[in-house]
Amino acid sequence: MKLLILGGTEFVGRALAEDALARGWEVTVFHRGRHPAPPGAAVLHGDRTAEGGLAALADGEWDLVADTWSGAPGAVRDAARLLAGRAGRYAYVSSRSVHPEPVAAGATEDAPVVEGSPDAGDVPYPQAKRGGELAALDAFGDRALLLRAGLIIGPWENIGRLPWWLLRLARGGPVPVPGPRDAGLQYIDVRDLASWSLDAAARGLGGPYSLISRPGHATMGRLLDACVRVTGSDAQLRWIRPETALSIGVEPWTGLPLWLPEGPTREGIYEGNAEKAHTAGLRCRPVEETVADTWAWLRSVGGRPPLRGDRPAVGIGEEMEARLLAAAG
Template sequence: MRLLLLGGTEFVGRAVAEAALERGWEVTVFHRGTHAAPSGARVLHGDRTAEGGLAALAEGEWDAVVDTWSAAPSVVRDSARLLADRVGRYAYVSSRSVYAYPSPAGADESAPLVEGSPDDGERPYPESKRGGELAVLDAFGDRALLIRAGLIVGRYENIGRLPWWLNRIARGGPVLAPGPRELGVQFIDVRDLAEWTLDAVAAGLGGPYDLVGPRGHSTMGELLEACAAVTGSDAELRWTAPEAIAAAGIEPWIPLPFWVPPGELYDTVHGADVSKALAAGLRCRPAAETVADTWAWLRSIGGVAPHRGDRPTVGLDPELEAKALAG
């Protein structure tokens, strides 16, 4: 297979590129050149947001392209139109954020969607991803694969969710553990997303697929206890009820990565029905394996994970955590 990665040097794109190279595929990485491309990939440089920035893609044919763009949909539109006659399939890594809020527990690919346009400039994240989907559909039709990912974690994570929990628990001492302990959480190891994506384009799949671990795959307890085990920490996980967390003025999600209390937001974030992807071969490794491998990677780069400048900094302020624990 001849694979073109639009990006391919940071998180999701890098995982896809590495997985394709391991399969012996011919991989071309098109990027701005601010990060090193995976060893073995052919490299093309260009800035998709600049006039003439796609010039390096004016020639060439590929069996598939994988695109992880998450900003202006018009950028996806221009790439898709340029490649439509020279690429077999276009896999766009979208997001479950394209579903209209709130999504009920058990929602699947048939749930209502937000509005979007392939011609939009910068828009809020859900509308940008939906516009990107429409851009790919306009250019590729049934050759478009829409990968509506949930929470993605693992090696190279540049959002900081799992790295924050690992570093916080590694520091030890009392840790505010948002409960209930048995609360299920849905996420996917970036390597599992990458392998499924490659299998899907090789099989000629098209249309939308929700891609995240199945409901019940892991819990907050399993996740944080795995962090404690792999770091060898003496941390004391103090499981705290959602009501007490709210009373302490702590918001869900960004201050406490992965976690949202039971309710409307929880059903939207952690209630996806991924039966379609499972039927199409999705396999998710145990949470403990993802945690262990992420910790090994984090240690290998000095403990400080990279961070995308267009995303908020995650994690709980130490003073607020201490105040809540003293509660």
């Protein structure tokens, strides 16, 4: 298989490239040159947001194009149109965020989606992803595979959610965590996303697929226990009531990454229906493996994960942590 990845050097794109290279595929990555490409991949440079930025893609044919773009949909439109006659299929990494909030528990791919346009400029993330989907569909039709990922974690994570917990727990001592301990988590390891996506594209699948583990694949307690074990620290988890954390001003999801209190937002993110993808072969590795491999990667980069500059920082500071610990008693 000949694979072209628009991106291919960070997180999801890198996982796609590394998985394809391990299969013996011929991989080309098209990117701006800000990060090194995976060893073994051919490289084309260009900036798809600049005039003439797709010039490096003027020639060449590929069996599959994988696109990880999350900005203005017009960039997906231009690339997809340019490649439609020279590529067999187009896999667009979208998001379950295309479903407007609140998303009902158990929502499938058929749930309503936000309005979007392939011609849009800078728009909010849900509309950007929906516009990207429409751009891929407009150019490739049923040859477009829409990968609606949920929460993505694993090695090379450039948002910082799981890395924040690992680095904080590695420092040891008492660590406040809003309960309940058995609150379910639903996510996908980036490598499982990559593996299934390449398999699905090679099989000729098209249309939207929600890519997440089944609800309850892990719990907050199980994930954090795994973090303590792999770091070898003396951290002690201090579980506190969710309402206490909220009253003190902790921001769910960003202040304490991955944490969401009970309510519609939690149901939409952690109780989605992904049976379509699981029936088509999606397999999700144990949370302990994801945690261990992410920690190994973090150590390899000196505990300094390369974070995206277009996303807000995650985590709480010492002052907020002290207030939470005091409330925990």
